[in-house]
Amino acid sequence: MSANIRPSGVFDVTYSQDISLNRTRTDKILSNGLFLVLLVIPLLAADGPLGLNIIPQAWIGLIVRIAIFVIAVQGLNILVGYTGQISLGHAAFVAVGAYSAAILARQLGFSFWAALPTAALFTGLVGLLFGLPSLRVKGFYLAMATLAAQFIIPWLIRYPLADLTNGSRPLEVPVPTLGPLSFAHESAFYYIAVPLSVFLMLAARNIIRTRVGRAFISIRDNDLAAELLGINVFAYKLQAFFLSALYAGVAGVLIAFNDNSLSLDKFTLGLSIEFLAMLVIGGAGFSLGPLFGVTFVNVLNQEIIPNRFIPALGGVLPQLLPFIDRINIISALSPLLFGLILVVFLILAPRGLAHHWEIFKIAWKIRPFSH
Amino acid sequence: MILATFIETHKRYFTAAAGILVLLLLLLWLGPIILEQRPARMIQSTITGLLVGGVYALIALGIVVINKASGVFNFAHGWMMLLGGLVFYTFFSSAGVSLLAAGALALLTVVMALSMAGWRALREPRNLLIGLVTTIVLTILMALPGQEWQYVRALAGAVTGAVLAGLAIERFTIRPLIGQPLFAMVLMTLAVSELLHGVTQLTWGSVELPLQVFAWIGDLGLPQPIRFDVRETLGGIIIIRTELLFAFALALVAFAAFVLFFQFTNVGLSMRGAAEDQRLAQTLGLRVRVMLAVAWAIAALLAMTAGVLQGGATSLSLNMPLLALLAFPAVLLGGLESIGGALVGGLIIGLVQEWANLLFPGTQAGTELAPYVVLMAVLVVRPDGLFGQKRIERI
Numbered sequence: 039m040s041a042n043i044r045p046s047g048v049f050d051v052t053y054s055q056d057i058s059l060n061r062t063r064t065d066k067i068l069s070n071g072l073f074l075v076l077l078v079i080p081l082l083a084a085d086g087p088l089g090l091n092i093i094p095q096a097w098i099g100l101i102v103r104i105a106i107f108v109i110a111v112q113g114l115n116i117l118v119g120y121t122g123q124i125s126l127g128h129a130a131f132v133a134v135g136a137y138s139a140a141i142l143a144r145q146l147g148f149s150f151w152a153a154l155p156t157a158a159l160f161t162g163l164v165g166l167l168f169g170l171p172s173l174r175v176k177g178f179y180l181a182m183a184t185l186a187a188q189f190i191i192p193w194l195i196r197y198p199l200a201d202l203t204n205g206s207r208p209l210e211v212p213v214p215t216l217g218p219l220s221f222a223h224e225s226a227f228y229y230i231a232v233p234l235s236v237f238l239m240l241a242a243r244n245i246i247r248t249r250v251g252r253a254f255i256s257i258r259d260n261d262l263a264a265e266l267l268g269i270n271v272f273a274y275k276l277q278a279f280f281l282s283a284l285y286a287g288v289a290g291v292l293i294a295f296n297d298n299s300l301s302l303d304k305f306t307l308g309l310s311i312e313f314l315a316m317l318v319i320g321g322a323g324f325s326l327g328p329l330f331g332v333t334f335v336n337v338l339n340q341e342i343i344p345n346r347f348i349p350a351l352g353g354v355l356p357q358l359l360p361f362i363d364r365i366n367i368i369s370a371l372s373p374l375l376f377g378l379i380l381v382v383f384l385i386l387a388p389r390g391l392a393h394h395w396e397i398f399k400i401a402w403k404i405r406p407f408s409h
Numbered sequence: 410m411i412l413a414t415f416i417e418t419h420k421r422y423f424t425a426a427a428g429i430l431v432l433l434l435l436l437l438w439l440g441p442i443i444l445e446q447r448p449a450r451m452i453q454s455t456i457t458g459l460l461v462g463g464v465y466a467l468i469a470l471g472i473v474v475i476n477k478a479s480g481v482f483n484f485a486h487g488w489m490m491l492l493g494g495l496v497f498y499t500f501f502s503s504a505g506v507s508l509l510a511a512g513a514l515a516l517l518t519v520v521m522a523l524s525m526a527g528w529r530a531l532r533e534p535r536n537l538l539i540g541l542v543t544t545i546v547l548t549i550l551m552a553l554p555g556q557e558w559q560y561v562r563a564l565a566g567a568v569t570g571a572v573l574a575g576l577a578i579e580r581f582t583i584r585p586l587i588g589q590p591l592f593a594m595v596l597m598t599l600a601v602s603e604l605l606h607g608v609t610q611l612t613w614g615s616v617e618l619p620l621q622v623f624a625w626i627g628d629l630g631l632p633q634p635i636r637f638d639v640r641e642t643l644g645g646i647i648i649i650r651t652e653l654l655f656a657f658a659l660a661l662v663a664f665a666a667f668v669l670f671f672q673f674t675n676v677g678l679s680m681r682g683a684a685e686d687q688r689l690a691q692t693l694g695l696r697v698r699v700m701l702a703v704a705w706a707i708a709a710l711l712a713m714t715a716g717v718l719q720g721g722a723t724s725l726s727l728n729m730p731l732l733a734l735l736a737f738p739a740v741l742l743g744g745l746e747s748i749g750g751a752l753v754g755g756l757i758i759g760l761v762q763e764w765a766n767l768l769f770p771g772t773q774a775g776t777e778l779a780p781y782v783v784l785m786a787v788l789v790v791r792p793d794g795l796f797g798q799k800r801i802e803r804i
Contacts, residue, residue, distance in 0.1 A: 118592065122592075124591070124592050124595060170789075171785070171788050171789055174788070174789065174792055175788050175792045177591055178482055178591060178595070179741070179788055179792050181482075181595060182737060182741060182784060182788065183784075183785060183788050185734070185737065185781070185784075186781040186782075186784045186785045186788075189777060189778065189781045190778060190781050190782065190785070193773070193774075193777050193778045197772040197773070197774075198772075307734075311599050311603070314596055314599070315596070315599075315600070318593075318596055322592075355611075361612060362611055362612065363614060365614070366610055366611055366612075366613075366614045366615075367611065369610055369615065370607045370608075370610035370611035371607070371611075372607075373603045373604070373606040373607040373610065374603075374604060374606075374607025374608065374610075374611065375607070376603050376607075377600045377601065377602075377603030377604030377605075377606070377607055378604060380596070380597075380599075380600035380603065381581075381582055381597065381600045381601070381604065384582075384586065384589075384593055384596060384597050384600060385582075385585045385586065388589060388593055
């Protein structure tokens with residue numbers, strides 16, 4: 039793997055250095071520094087305690103959203119990127135996490151801190167249930183089973199469980215608190231979402247380096263050969279489903295408590311597809327892939343398309359093509375550009391942004407040589 | 410130990426016993442609910458289910474055709490349906506299309522069709538002549554003015570548009586991915602569906618458009634809808650909506666036409682050959698690349714037909730792509746490679762839907778849940794479907 043390429047003269051001298059994630063001092067300073075910068079950002083925004091206006095307040099909401107989505111997509115990455123099982127139902131698992139946390143908090147009076155692990159575990163168990171067909175089917179057939187999950191789970195939430203979930207109507211979720219502290223404001227919630235996201239990213243990276251992670255990768259690369267080598271394919275597939283749903287559950291809980299109001303329209307098949315697209319754009323099978331993909335797609339969707347493309351194209355398109363209505367452009371441009379970008383990535387950069395980041399890192403480390 | 414060996418050797422009896430047990434439980438659960446229903450309602454649901462299933466069969470056939478030819482599962486089929494229906498609607502409801510627009514559409518389609526296997530084909534005079542004649546004929550057909558020509562105009566426009574869409578999707582999105590893993594292909598069709606979503610939204614907006622292709626039924630003197638008053642014998646009125654009936658009949662005709670095409674024409678037979686084994690077909694001189702493009706064009710035609718029929722039976726709306734997803738349970742139930750299976754699967758899914766709506770009213774159980782429960786059952790019990798091929802794998 040490319041991760042082992044270092045400038046000449048840099049060697050591991052202890053075992054702890056050999057297994058650590060940050061092997062050189064520069065790595066350590068860079069990663070810790072980045073984390074500190076992330077922690078400082080809300081203090082510099084308009085609503086921060088210092089009252090500075092260096093960073094626009096809109097960024098805080100965007101970063102929280104990115105942090106939550108990174109968790110969900112990292113879950114998908116474990117299942118799709120590392121284990122090679124296609125899932126079209128990830129949004130449904132996120133919905134399970136969100137709704138179970140909301141119900142725990144409303145009906146049983148769980149605090150956010152108790153609801154988070156409980157709901158995540160419950161989602162993991164639901165994920166196990168829908169992973170069961172992987173005993174008999176794989177590839178496209180398994181994708182169909184997860185597609186079924188994407189329709190069955192929201193139906194269960196909407197109709198039989200309507201007493202608990204309010205059916206199609208929005209469900210209020212209480213504000214997370216810790217002693218006297220309240221996390222109602224997005225700048226406060228930032229300090230829950232971002233560290234949790236970083237922690238789960240590191241956890242995923244470590245899982246992949248263990249025996250379990252290597253088993254996942256062998257199943258992805260050739261499941262029959264993996265079985266012949268003595269790997270219990272079914273057990274590891276179930277573990278992948280469990281982990282994936284666990285991550286989805288955590289993301290769901292965070293979505294529930296961040297928005298303070300839940301409705302089923304958020305968790306459609308479209309969201310599942312968006313998760314997959316983010317994963318591919320970022321790079322499936324790279325631990326940093328979800329971060330790149332989620333950031334790219336969210337910045338594009340939340341900032342660039344509404345603020346740049348729509349004003350620019352809104353004037354030009356109706357003049358070029360007379361049959362286009364101005365009103366339709368706003369709702370049409372998002373899927374159109376999204377589809378276009380996905381097509382371009384699938385053809386030109388099927389391994390995603392993370393792959394190119396790796397190439398860049400290697401080129402940087404061995405400079406001034408080209409190979 | 411002895412028990413384990415006993416179970417292992419008599420596995421098939423245990424499986425059968427488990428199956429019978431599940432069926433019995435299902436019967437115990439559903440039986441009382443079924444017995445509560447009036448017979449007229451049951452007949453009504455059966456008829457409506459079969460009629461609805463006809464269109465599902467047509468959608469399923471389109472998905473099977475692409476899967477057989479190229480091993481791709483087309484999640485964009487629903488949007489291709491809606492696009493075909495909307496193009497048909499545009500030509501159908503306008504008083505006439507400008508000659509320039511029609512000519513451009515025809516020319517683009519002909520160029521795409523001629524260059525299926527490579528741009529070199531455009532240099533041959535014979536091809537150019539054929540292309541020119543086709544372009545002119547299509548342009549004239551599409552640009553025919555007036556109300557009396559609306560069916561011809563709409564059909565020509567929709568066929569041209571569908572072929573163009575199918576060829577373009579194959580050329581620009583599927584062909585560059587040949588040799589890539591299944592995941593990339595699945596995602597590509599999803600990306601195409603997003604693209605088509607954007608295109609339809611941009612051009613037609615998100616309004617619901619009624620497509621009155623079955624307006625002529627009123628002229629035939631048939632009652633609308635057809636009613637059978639069986640209140641004395643079965644306790645109710647059975648209503649058959651004529652639009653649905655005609656859509657069903659036309660869907661079956663289209664289905665039969667495509668099956669005959671695959672069974673008896675040269676192109677159809679070569680396509681089946683190419684689907685069977687691409688490398689072998691290539692050594693025998695079949696042009697596999699052309700076959701792939703043709704398969705996508707045919708699937709687009711099938712999608713367009715289904716879209717027009719469904720639009721005529723109900724209306725053209727953004728629900729249609731979700732409807733096409735219901736054809737996936739039908740495809741898996743019938744077997745991924747089986748054309749006959751698409752028909753049986755489509756009809757069964759239609760039936761299951763209507764019956765679920767009858768037995769569990771007020772929960773959308775039929776439209777949202779039942780097909781996917783069937784899908785899960787198929788995957789667990791018999792992943793190859795009713796008529797699919799068993800797969801044997803090697804490393």
